[in-house]
Amino acid sequence: MVTRGPTAPRASLFTKYFLALFAAAVGPLLVAGGSEAWFGYRDQRDRLSDLLDSEARLAAFKIQYFLQGISDQLEWMVQLPWSAGADERRRLDGLRLLRQVQPVMSLRLVDGAGRERLSVSRIGLNRVESGDDYSDDPAVIGATAHGAWFGPVIFQGGSEPFMTVAVAGNRSATGVAIAEVNLKFIWEIISAIHVGRTGEAFVLDAPGRLVAHPDISLVLRADDASARPLQLLRSAIVARPGQAAAGRDTGGTAVMAAMAPIPMVEWSVIVKQPVAEAFGPIHAALWRTGILLVAGTFFAALLAYWLSQRMIGPIHQLEDGVARIGAGQFDHRIRLATGDELERLAGRFNRMAGELAVSQERSERIGRLRRFLAPQVAELIERSGDERVLDGRRVEVVAVFCDLRGFTAFSAQAQPETIISVLGAYYDAVERVIAMYEATLTSFSGDGIMALVNAPVACPDPAQRAVSMARAMQGCVQGLLVDWRAAGHELGFGVGLAMGPATVGRIGSEGRLDYTAVGHVVNLASRLCASAKDREILLDRTVARAVGGTVDLIELEARPLKGFTRHVPVFAIDTQRHEVLGDRASAVIGDRELQAGAAADSGGGTIR
Amino acid sequence: MPVAGRNEPLSQPLAIRRAATDLRRRDLLASMVAMCAMPMGLRSARAQPSALPVIGYLGSESPERYASRLGAFAEGLAETGYVEGRDLSMLFRWADGHYRQLPALAKELAAAGVTVLVAPGGAEVALAAKAATSTIPIVFELGGDPVALGLVNSLARPGGNMTGVTSLSVEVSRKRLEFMRELFPQAKLFAVAANPTSPTVKSQLTNLDAAAATLGVELRVLNANHSDAFEELFTATRDMGAGGLVFTSDPYFAYRSRRLAELAAQHGVATITQSRDFPLAGGLMSYGGDFLQSHRHTGIYAGRILKGEKPADLPVQRVTKVELFINLKAAQALGLSVPPALLSSADMVIE
Structure with a gap:
């Protein structure tokens, strides 16, 4: 689980949604x-x-x-x-x-x-x-x-x-x-009147004495004081004619009552019903409504909670997903099926994660390619998305070998820090030149370095380019040698070039990948390098022939080389004539001018 | 008039009481057996009847003579929602005509801890109940003025532990004389039957004397406080040549209407009594309160007191209905023609 930011606002958004939904449901x-x-x-x-x-x-x-x-x-x-x-x-x-x-x-x-x-x-x-x-x-x-x-x-x-x-x-x-009339007989009339279950009627005379009541004993009591509540009830009704009035009966029960007069005797007939009974049905209904309201409120709360959860859940998922992607987990996908904008947003995030993953993969690949290819070549290969160019095949290549003279003796005497710093500066210089000429750096081995021209990316006139590169190498390294010699390290630098068909391709595992060339030409270049003296650039016949018209070459005496049965014809670049160029190159190494020169040397060729 | 002695066997009411006690014992035994046989859970539910309120019912006569009154009483109780056995239990004591036993029986009921003591059937019963307790609510039923009898402070506010129902039977004794005179306009002498032991006899006789004076007739009072003396009432009336025999209101007479009707017919004496039972049994006339109504009201009051109302707050009810019954067959047998004034006044004419 990816941790969320310290100021997680989720709760507040949830509360807002919850309250809004709850109010929307409960209000109506x-x-x-x-x-x-x-x-x-x-x-x-x-x-x-x-x-x-x-x-x-x-x-x-x-x-x-x-x-x-x-x-x-x-x-x-x-x-x-x-x-x-x-x-x-x-x-x-x-x-x-x-x-x-x-x-x-x-x-x-x-x-x-x-x-x-x-x-x-x-x-x-x-x-x-x-x-x-x-x-x-x-x-x-x-x-x-x-x-x-x-x-x-x-x-x-x-x-x-x-x-x-x-x-x-x-x-x-x-x-x-x-006639003397016994009014107890009105009891039969009055007791026959029922309103609801316990509602009843009674009669008061003008002074407010109880004349008739379903409970005859109240009448027989002939008590003005006990009839007092009934008199008050009558006054309440008289105060608001045409409407039932609220009051209390003799038992203290809250009642609703209405009245009708008997004009001939100035009596009042009052009919009352206990409030509890009269409003019993509505009270029951109110209770029902109340319970329904409570249940509804509860349900609304549940619904609001659920809906808020549903709205917040995807946002939460999005946030979580974005946090994971941000943390570099590009294979994470936000799975939302809400069918709304949030799903669309999740889709965008997923696409973004995919693109990020592709981009990262690409940069990793470029990193790998750059281990043996010039950065711009690596970039080109990467951008083309086609690495088949790195597959094994047989092509005409120029193999370039270079190494330091006297390095073994130096490494035996010098301090390890010195050795490493010398090697570091040396590699740095050579690598820059290789990168500049868009050659392929295939291997480092101690002070020896191998580069390929025309593989994996073909270029026009590879021999010419290789020679220019060798000269640039010499220029740069000789510059360094001046300082090292000043420090008392007797080192030199030689380069060997050979041109011919070789088997090239990627070798190695996923974690460690190299590009290399195998073939006669590689051995030849390596031997030529080995036999080259300081400041010397030795070429085989094929290179010499390819550049013969443009570079002054000195044909040296054919010499025996290890692994070759016959003497091998060897050519050297006329360093006397190119001293100035070499010096100049070493002086402005890394300069824009040199790059322009290299570009001119390469003839502005493009890959493929 | 000779006062009758105790000719009826004394042991009889005792025997009845013992029988009643035996019956209760048997019931108790049966219920105990039933309880033992019952599972524990049901026992408490079944034990409830013991918590029912108890009405103590003091009767001056026997259950047979009270049958119609008991029916009316039960009707009144039922109007307030009480049914014997279901909502209450009844404890009866019967004097079986021996009114002197009433105080002792009333004390027995009071001692039994009854919830309400019902004392219907006359002033003697009410007075006996009053003497027995001043705390247990008492509902009486009598003819006469309960204030004059000292039972209650006033009709509207009885005040004490007693309330009840009165009928107009006692007040209308004089009307009986008037009706008799209507029947015999020429007669100058009428016999009056009175129970000398009745608490209301004095007021009734005063009342009758005044009426006799107004009507211009002479009265001769014949006393009888025992059924054995009944026959003499009729023979004396016949012998003195009176127009007819007028009975004062008295429960002892009222409960023995059948016997009186037999004797009246036997001796050919025109007689008027208080109870409708008399003409219904073949007597000539009756004028008095409607006892069914008064006993029904007694039941209602007993029920209301069981519900928690205080007797002191329940006004004494007066049953205002007075009914005139005439038996034309009896009149015919006596060779009398009933004048239209009487016939038109009669509530019931038995033909």
Whole structure:
């Protein structure tokens, strides 16, 4: 694993992506859930308001109907005017009314003069023609004035709710019927009203006393204090007409309530339902929404995490890959299949890595080639991408050998540092010249150096070039020899050249590669070099013939050479004539002028 | 009138109680055997009935005489969600007509640690329960004024450990006389049957005297506190030439309506009592509260107290329904024609 930079910004990008994705998913979810809950709550409230209101009105109507029914029954009793004496028919009618109208506990009939004519009761004794004066009775006065009169609620024995209902006939002569009505019978109406599971109705009279309640014991308690919460509830409803109001019932439970009036008795019917129950469904829905929101949020977090990971993962891979490639691992490939720009980017990185690998391989190859080829030749071969030129073949080459005279003696006496520095300067000088003439340096061996001209890259007039190169070598090395001799080292420098066919090619392993030539010509050049004296450049006949017209040569005496059966004809360059050139060359070695000269010597030839 | 002695064998209620005890023992034994046979896991679940609330039920008579009332009581309990055996267990004590045993039986129930003590069937039962405990909630059922009897502080706020249901039976004694007079407009003398041991007898007789004065008739009070004396009530009425016999409200009479109906028919005496059982058994008339309703309300109150409500906060309920029953067959047998005023007032006419 390649280590990442110390200021790894991955986490922050991940956080940014994560937060953005999370917000994008959760935001609409919260808005939708919240608004649904709010509107659901409002709708439920409106529905409840309507329901309670209609139930209250229905109950009010039923109670009004109940009271109206009693008043209608009483009206039958005051349709005929009173005669003077006892009226048996009326007594029977009274008894029948008691029988018929259960809530009426007693009935009193008063004539036009306000005298009691008949009284029938379920508990007390019936009376006929008692003649008691009732003209001042509020029931008689009220009924005479308004036709029908409903008295205040009275709690008999401090417990049982009763009310007096009086009805007058259409003429004063028919008198007034006064009934004592047991209001416990309203219980049947009120207890039949149910809203939901526990919603119920109750009735308050004008002063706020409880007249009817499904729990009759609350009414029988006739306790103003315990009815106080119900009175407050009524005030709350009156304060906001047409809307269900919130409040508390006698048990302290939070309730929603609506009210409908019973105008004829100034009572109020109030229908209430516990808030917990009324909003039970919406609460359940809210819970569901809440749980869904939580689940959704969790899911959104997971999704955001996953997506961020997916976006960050490739970036991470890219970064890692780039780091590896940067570290030189050019065979590393970034494998991304995201199908997007990141994949494209990864592709580019991979291509770049491939190109880098090619480039590196090339530079390595060039490095290898440069070990035996002149840099520019190596460059050319490399650029052409064709190394077949290095393959083994048989070509006409000029083999050039050179070495130092007296080196063995010198190396035996001199300090190793001196030897190495002398060799270093010597190689350096010779190599420069070889490179300059685009010859091929095939081997170093102690003080001996071998170079090839016309292989692996062919050049025009290789003999001429080889000779020019030999002279340049002599020039350079002789320059060095002056200093060395001054230091007391008796060294000299000789060069041998031979031209002819030889087998050339790359030899060696992957790690160590050399270019060499094998053949008669190589041996010949080597022998010529060996027999050359200081300052001498010896040529074989083939070279001499090739350059004969342009270079002054001295034909030396044919001499025996090791490995050659016959005497070998040897030619030397007329050093006298070329002394000046050699001196000049040694003086400006490495100079541009010399390069230009070399180029002129080579005739501007190009490879192939 | 001679007060009847203890002619009924004393051992009878004891025998019944012993039988009941035996039955409970047998149940206990059976359940113990069942528990031993059960795997451990089920035992705790089955052991729960022992934790059920217990209603102590004090009856002045026998279960047979109380049958319809017990039914109404169970109905009331069920209205509050309680069913015997499932949600509660009942512990009964029956005086079997021996009202003097009521205080001892009430103490037995109180000592048994019942959750609620139900004392239905009259002032005697309620008073016995009151004497037995001042802490265990008591639900009574009686005719009459519980405030005057000293059972509660007020109808709206009973205050103590008692509440219950009253019917109008006691208040309407005078109406019975009125109905009898309606039947016999010419009669000047009526007999009144009273139980001298009843806590409400005094107020009823005062009430009746005042009514007699208003109606302009004379009353003769005949006492009976035992069924053996019943026959004499009728013979005396017949012998004195009274228009009819008016029974005061008293549970002892009410629970023996069948016997009274037999005697009334046997002696040809026009009679009116408190209980509808009387005309249903062949008697002439009845006027009184609806005991089924009052016993049902007793059951409701017992249930509400089991649910945790305090008797002190539960107002005494008055059953306002008063019903007139007339048996026309009995009237025919007596050679009477029932006037339309009575017929039109009747809630039930048995033909």
